[in-house]
Amino acid sequence: MTRTPSVSVVFVCHDGAGRILLARRSTRARDEPGTWDCGAGALEFGETFEQAVAREVIEEYGTGPEKIELLGVRNVLRPGSHWVAIVFAVRLDPAEARIGEPHKFDELGWFDPAELPSPAHSQLPETVALFT
Template sequence: MSSAPVIGVAVLLVKGETVLLGRRRSSVGHNTYALPGGHLEFGESFEECAVREVKEETGLDIKDIEFVTVTNDVFTEAAKPLHLVAVFMRAHLADPDQLPQNMEPEKCYGWDWYNWKNLPQPLFRPLETMLKNGFSPFSTELN
């Protein structure tokens, strides 16, 4: 079992009433829908991680990046148990005409925009935890 939690940064990329989600191809959360994001690297800010991960995974450039919430989940059922602290950031497309590309097909089946009120199932656990806590990326105040 891992001795320390892993810090992940997930990006709520907002476009109208939709968010960008991809279906995971990884051992943790396989086949669940997740936001673009990944592990925080040493010395990196949350904003820097958000920009890097969104670009690496989707090819998209983002702007107006802000912290919104955090979740704390433990995956004991995984082959290698994982304690994941997910830092959620909200952002918008730098250019609204950009289209997401699947830059890491070994990790994701593809990206698409989903209406926040009608998200696909099953969701990756940190996103599910965030929803159960009543968070919405469309509220005018930070939760």
């Protein structure tokens, strides 16, 4: 069996004033339910990274990005999976953000990146470190 890495876009949404938007994963989330995380999604065939970010931000937070900036790349190795994560900072209008996928998330919150909520998703600290 040949296994290959998958590519995802990961986004740290912010308000332009220092706060980041995090979502608490619902009990029906694919992994790590109940943890706080930033947004992410798989790159689809034929999409640019920026198109994927815009699509995923709209799906997850119900509003489009005001600005998208590349932060870096992470190699995410977890049991049974390997993701190449392209990480972006995305500025949003905080008044427009809402839960767009209630089957995945049950709460949103704006946080200081130095004071992440608990429990945090296992990948969140390293991702936020690229933002700060």
